[in-house]
């Protein structure tokens with residue numbers, strides 16, 4: 157019996173000026189998977205995330221979430237349908253506490269008045285929201301830093317906080333754009349643990365990431381883009397030795413990294 161994929165892209169194409177950023181990209185992500193999109197700089201990975209999360213509308217092709225066509229729907233509608241994303245560059249609010257950053261994430265979905273909420277005018281909702289924020293901080297190992305200004309957190313902790321904020325909308329599908337970018341191996345290991353916990357909660361994760369060791373360790377399947385086109389798709393053990401992928405992306409160094417993941 158086949159189940160409906162949680163995410164299905166069919167024939168996605170988009171060009172900026174004369175540059176084809178994505179050409180006829182198709183893939184399906186099954187519920188509960190950790191699915192990674194990899195490829196060299198400029199391959200179209202972030203553009204793909206921008207299309208899935210409603211920032212861009214593709215010039216052709218369709219996006220389906222759990223069987224429903226959502227192509228071009230705005231990010232807030234997609235959030236209400238259970239999609240959330242984190243960004244490549246840290247987008248946390250440095251002066252707000254860790255807990256407030258998570259609560260803001262939640263209220264972006266509920267589209268309440270965030271300012272009123274943070275001023276404590278939310279009553280019971282506010283307490284429930286704080287309790288949920290504390291659960292998410294525990295998930296990322298920051299329960300002891302709830303009242304620390306986000307700007308004072310170490311880099312790896314701030315990257316995890318961004319993931320917690322994306323989770324605050326209680327998504328069924330989470331897009332993570334380079335969650336380990338700039339992290340050292342210890343911080344990357346902590347991010348990996350968080351992603352595994354998220355997947356264990358039943359949230360499907362789609363990941364764009366350059367750290368091949370992490371990608372090879374954590375992914376159920378990998379989709380490889382090159383110049384906006386699909387180069388390969390498969391399980392980590394197939395991708396790390398795929399001749400076209402080694403040639404275009406992994407190269408000798410990357411293949412060695414991937415092999416030792």
Ligand SMILES: Nc1ncnc2c1ncn2[C@@H]1O[C@H](COP(=O)(O)OP(=O)(O)OP(=O)(O)O)[C@@H](O)[C@H]1O
Pocket residue numbers: 172175177195196197198199200201202203204
């Ligand atoms: N808004 C835009 N306007 C013009 N060109 C764009 C725009 N967004 C992306 N591009 C171009 O589309 C191509 C794909 O870019 P994209 O950022 O999606 O690649 P990427 O795979 O995410 O790269 P990286 O690994 O460096 O983040 C690049 O050539 C980029 O310059």
